Amino acid sequence: MKEETADWIHNLFFSPPEKISSRQIILSGDTVHHLKNVLRKKIGDVVFVTDGQGNRYKAEIVDIERSKIITEILETKYMPQKGSLNLGLAFVPLKGTRNEFIIEKGTELGVRIFFPFISRFSVVRRLSQKKIERFEKIARGAMLQSRQYHLPHIVPCGGLDGLIEKFQDFAYVCVADMSGGDEIPLFLKSLLYIVGPEGGFTPDEITQFRNGGVGLLNLGENRLRSETAAIAGICKILAAYRQI
The missing domain is CATH 2.40.240.20 (Hypothetical PUA domain-like; domain 1)
Structure with missing residues (x-):
């Protein structure tokens, strides 16, 4: 040898x-x-x-x-996972390579599970198995590049109802919204962060979130593209937990 x-x-x-x-x-x-x-x-x-x-x-x-x-x-x-927070990211699939950006950067930052889901204003209406396999490949590459040893899970949820079923697996759920506040609950073991499409959510979808106890997280006054909001929110949450 x-x-x-x-x-x-x-x-x-x-x-x-x-x-x-x-x-x-x-x-x-x-x-x-x-x-x-x-x-x-x-x-x-x-x-x-x-x-x-x-x-x-x-x-x-x-x-x-x-x-x-x-x-x-x-x-x-x-090799134990870094940080104490089990962070999940739910996002609406976007056109082109923007989904890959979310998966890649989210993995590098420490997201442990991704939930792609379809909402009323989704431009992409369906995720093929080939596309999911592409997401998994991107996640593997990002895991290796960032010297991590735990591959994040990618769990398609279908529609909003499927995503809401996942809420029970997390201690707190929040969605990016300009009407929200800046406070992020600390000392949690798990948190799910949701990013919507650039067209936003419908009033009915917002009602579903509220009925599910979802908090609102403000990312500032600028209007952000969905992939930017995904990474900005992840960074804000992990900074609060001193994991970045």
Whole structure:
């Protein structure tokens, strides 16, 4: 085995739990190309891998094939999640790559679960399985880039009723709204932050939120695009919890 370097500081790779046994990790997909052709890794080199469930594996490359790389596990270490707040983000899907921006930056900042949902003024009316898989890929890349070991969940909710069912999983729920206040409840274990479409919510939707005990969070006087409001709200909440 070659002498270990600080490679894990610069390169962390993902392998799903089903490709990890007690002794070996099989790396496949784009990871193979990156290791073979970009980083020029060889048999005997050490790599660091996560399963997205908090485990960091130090592993040695023992075989390089065309479509997969086999590694032998040398060490396993559990990496706790950073910060005490379980933060969820619910957002209405947008056109183009703006959803990917929300997923990427939200993951980097520490969002642990995303709830895409459809509202009355949603421009995008349906999320395909291909689009959800794209979201998951973006989240994996952002997790690795930001040196995290817990992959956020992406849970499509359908319509507003489906989202409201998720409220029971959180100690507090708030939605971005210019009529709201600046205060964020502290010492909570979980919080769900909701961002609507740029057309806003209908009066009926607002009533549903109020009936569900949803708080209103003011992000300032400027009118923000939905993706900007998503990141601004996340930062405001995490700053209050000193997690940023």
